[in-house]
Amino acid sequence: MANIKQQIKRIKTNEKSRLANTSFKSKLKTALKDVYAAVEAKDSEKANASLSLAYKALDKAQAKHIVHKNYVARNKAKLAEAVNSLK
Numbered sequence: 001m002a003n004i005k006q007q008i009k010r011i012k013t014n015e016k017s018r019l020a021n022t023s024f025k026s027k028l029k030t031a032l033k034d035v036y037a038a039v040e041a042k043d044s045e046k047a048n049a050s051l052s053l054a055y056k057a058l059d060k061a062q063a064k065h066i067v068h069k070n071y072v073a074r075n076k077a078k079l080a081e082a083v084n085s086l087k
Helices: 005-040 044-063 069-084
Strands: none
Touching (some): 005 044, 005 069
16 A cells, blocks of 8 residues: 555545446446347337447547547447448
8 A cells, every 4th residue: 555645545536436437338338238239139219229329428438538439439330330230
């Protein structure tokens, strides 16, 4: 454990951020799974609704620097391809 006051503070804030990021990543993964589940069920309306929520979650994660921009681009492309396969 650090004995420098500022480092002790950083450890506390890092832990708070880690917990928040873990929660956000979990929600993000759930949003992605919802799209793929709708595609598997061949439910076009639900897939499109889930797609917009997944896009929003991906963009927010990138803005908060939780995930890398290439991860976002890759997942958006895969999701769009999956949803477009229903048409």
